[in-house]
Amino acid sequence: MESQRSGSGREETLNGSPHLKAPLNTLHVDRCTPAHRVHALLYAGAILGLVCHRLTSILASSSLAEGWMLLAELVLAFMWGCSRAFKWRPVRRREFPDRLPEGGAWPKLDVFVCTADPRKEPPVGVVSTALSAMAFEYPAGNLSVYVSDDGGADVTLFAFMEGARFARHWLPFCRENGVQVRSPEVFFASSSSSSSGCSAGGGDADKLKVMYQNMVQRVEDVMEKGIHVDSVELDLSEEQQQIFKRWKEYSGNNHPSIIQVLLKSNEDKDITGQAMPNLIYFSREKRPGFPHHFKAGSLNSLLRASSILTNAPLILTIDCDMYSTDPTSPQRALCYFLDPIASNKLAYVQFPQRFQGLNKSDIYGGELKHLYKMNPYGMDGFGGPNYLGSNTFLSRRALFDSSLEGESGRDLLEPEKVLEMATKVAACNYETGTKWGKTIGFRYGSLSEDLHTGFWLQCEGWNSVFCDPPQASFLGDAPKTLHDALSQCKRWTVGQYEVGFTRHSTLTFGVRKTSLGLGLTYSHLAFWGLWCIPITTYALLPQLALVNSRPLFPKVR
Numbered sequence: 001m002e003s004q005r006s007g008s009g010r011e012e013t014l015n016g017s018p019h020l021k022a023p024l025n026t027l028h029v030d031r032c033t034p035a036h037r038v039h040a041l042l043y044a045g046a047i048l049g050l051v052c053h054r055l056t057s058i059l060a061s062s063s064l065a066e067g068w069m070l071l072a073e074l075v076l077a078f079m080w081g082c083s084r085a086f087k088w089r090p091v092r093r094r095e096f097p098d099r100l101p102e103g104g105a106w107p108k109l110d111v112f113v114c115t116a117d118p119r120k121e122p123p124v125g126v127v128s129t130a131l132s133a134m135a136f137e138y139p140a141g142n143l144s145v146y147v148s149d150d151g152g153a154d155v156t157l158f159a160f161m162e163g164a165r166f167a168r169h170w171l172p173f174c175r176e177n178g179v180q181v182r183s184p185e186v187f188f189a190s191s192s193s194s195s196s197g198c199s200a201g202g203g204d205a206d207k208l209k210v211m212y213q214n215m216v217q218r219v220e221d222v223m224e225k226g227i228h229v230d231s232v233e234l235d236l237s238e239e240q241q242q243i244f245k246r247w248k249e250y251s252g253n254n255h256p257s258i259i260q261v262l263l264k265s266n267e268d269k270d271i272t273g274q275a276m277p278n279l280i281y282f283s284r285e286k287r288p289g290f291p292h293h294f295k296a297g298s299l300n301s302l303l304r305a306s307s308i309l310t311n312a313p314l315i316l317t318i319d320c321d322m323y324s325t326d327p328t329s330p331q332r333a334l335c336y337f338l339d340p341i342a343s344n345k346l347a348y349v350q351f352p353q354r355f356q357g358l359n360k361s362d363i364y365g366g367e368l369k370h371l372y373k374m375n376p377y378g379m380d381g382f383g384g385p386n387y388l389g390s391n392t393f394l395s396r397r398a399l400f401d402s403s404l405e406g407e408s409g410r411d412l413l414e415p416e417k418v419l420e421m422a423t424k425v426a427a428c429n430y431e432t433g434t435k436w437g438k439t440i441g442f443r444y445g446s447l448s449e450d451l452h453t454g455f456w457l458q459c460e461g462w463n464s465v466f467c468d469p470p471q472a473s474f475l476g477d478a479p480k481t482l483h484d485a486l487s488q489c490k491r492w493t494v495g496q497y498e499v500g501f502t503r504h505s506t507l508t509f510g511v512r513k514t515s516l517g518l519g520l521t522y523s524h525l526a527f528w529g530l531w532c533i534p535i536t537t538y539a540l541l542p543q544l545a546l547v548n549s550r551p552l553f554p555k556v557r
């Protein structure tokens with residue numbers, strides 16, 4: 001069994017941290033690799049035999065049905081061939097967070113929580129996701145949580161104002177009771193809070209639950225009735241009233257950039273007197289007629305604005321329909337980012353996406369379990385898994401053109417001037433004529449901006465790592481209705497084709513720029529939609545042929 005320590009066993013200084021002797025992470029090539037390879041070779045022989053048979057019988061009979069079967073089988077063989085790359089050199093990794101230097105030496109971390117539509121993504125859920133990240137076991141002074149509100153909704157800002165207040169109670173509660181799942185929505189939904197990793201907290205938990213339910217009620221009221229700034233119940237400060245008054249002229253796709261710093265780590269304290277992480281509401285400028293590039297566009301705006309506000313070298317992107325289930329996941333990511341060897345060309349550390357709340361039999365296959373059985377491990381063996389858009393710790397350095405890099409990790413020092421600059425870079429025409437979306441930041445040109453961005457980073461020579469601890473670190477929602485499942489499937493397929501069928505295809509450009517193995521695995525993802533050809537063919541043609549007494553498969557003698 002091939003095994004290696006990608007961590008440094010040498011003594012080296014990390015960002016002024018103590019000397020490390022033991023590796024922060026290890027990597028092992030899967031034990032079954034030789035068996036996979038033999039199996040692939042044997043199977044390839046059988047497929048070749050079948051294709052030969054098909055060709056000879058077409059030459060003999062030139063029937064349309066046989067020709068169609070040949071097409072289906074060629075697609076199937078292509079997809080199978082690409083998928084073998086996943087099994088060629090799968091690797092498993094382990095992290096050792098207890099070997100990390102003291103928290104003070106950890107780099108700053110900016111968390112980006114994305115939301116786009118308060119009707120589909122209820123603001124209280126978005127707040128819960130943000131709270132689960134604010135409650136990371138990470139030095140508060142080094143942690144900033146941004147919510148990117150692509151819907152520009154006043155109710156989302158209102159929900160976060162409420163969330164900021166609730167956080168002062170929630171964060172110390174989680175810390176003191178060792179709560180594992182720190183999304184209040186999930187914590188209070190489980191009837192006995194014990195399933196959320198906390199049996200303690202008794203009376204405090206009850207008080208907090210009331211506080212949480214009040215918050216939910218207030219946000220839901222606003223959702224229903226809108227914000228009446230002078231309403232006594234809303235109890236808005238003069239400044240807050242001014243913000244919401246201006247909002248009356250805004251609409252979802254026509255408004256200026258809005259940045260509101262809701263909590264400042266160097267000023268705000270929780271109820272026990274400990275510092276809070278920064279919490280920032282962000283909504284980029286949107287105007288009709290300007291391309292907004294969906295999520296990639298909003299992430300790029302936030303990437304620029306955050307580089308002026310906090311400029312953390314590490315970024316976590318998380319969708320609002322996911323949440324953290326392990327407050328120590330940043331430490332696991334640090335086991336790679338603080339490793340002097342692994343971190344060298346490391347663009348991102350990807351955690352798996354796991355889903356909850358699906359119907360029992362998961363009839364739409366929303367859980368995508370099979371995707372995580374082998375694929376990311378296989379890609380990791382060739383330089384790294386694809387970027388999944390959520391649950392990913394990225395290096396800001398990999399996303400930025402190095403010429404744009406500023407000093408690392410600023411504080412929100414001169415609020416007025418800094419906010420003015422941040423607002424400017426979030427303008428809708430800022431990117432015109434720049435390299436944003438092309439060679440800088442999250443890449444445009446595909447509805448699957450995640451696959452596209454990861455692929456380009458790999459082609460530019462960056463690596464990634466798949467981090468899959470035994471306990472899930474993040475959980476999220478998958479589509480639950482047929483309509484949602486189909487529209488997600490359509491969006492993904494179109495986005496993937498946009499990566500596959502271009503001049504810079506995974507199959508040509510990708511194989512050349514990365515490696516044969518990684519290029520094939522990316523091709524398997526990019527051409528995933530081609531499955532529809534063999535699947536529909538096999539579902540219809542053999543049956544039709546049988547009815548017409550025209551056998552399509554070789555006779556067994």
Ligand SMILES: O=c1ccn([C@@H]2O[C@H](COP(=O)(O)OP(=O)(O)O[C@H]3O[C@H](CO)[C@@H](O)[C@H](O)[C@H]3O)[C@@H](O)[C@H]2O)c(=O)[nH]1
Nearest residue numbers: 114115116150294295298319320388389390447448450488
């Ligand atoms: O214009 C947009 C559209 C979406 N989003 C956000 O993007 C995230 C993902 O969108 P969702 O509708 O939940 O798509 P999914 O298919 O569930 O997401 C998967 O697929 C996407 C690519 O299609 C990736 O970006 C996601 O990370 C990945 O989880 C959500 O938080 C949205 O709020 C925006 O910020 N702006």
Ligand SMILES: [Mn+2]
Nearest residue numbers: 319321477478
């Ligand atoms: Mn989603």
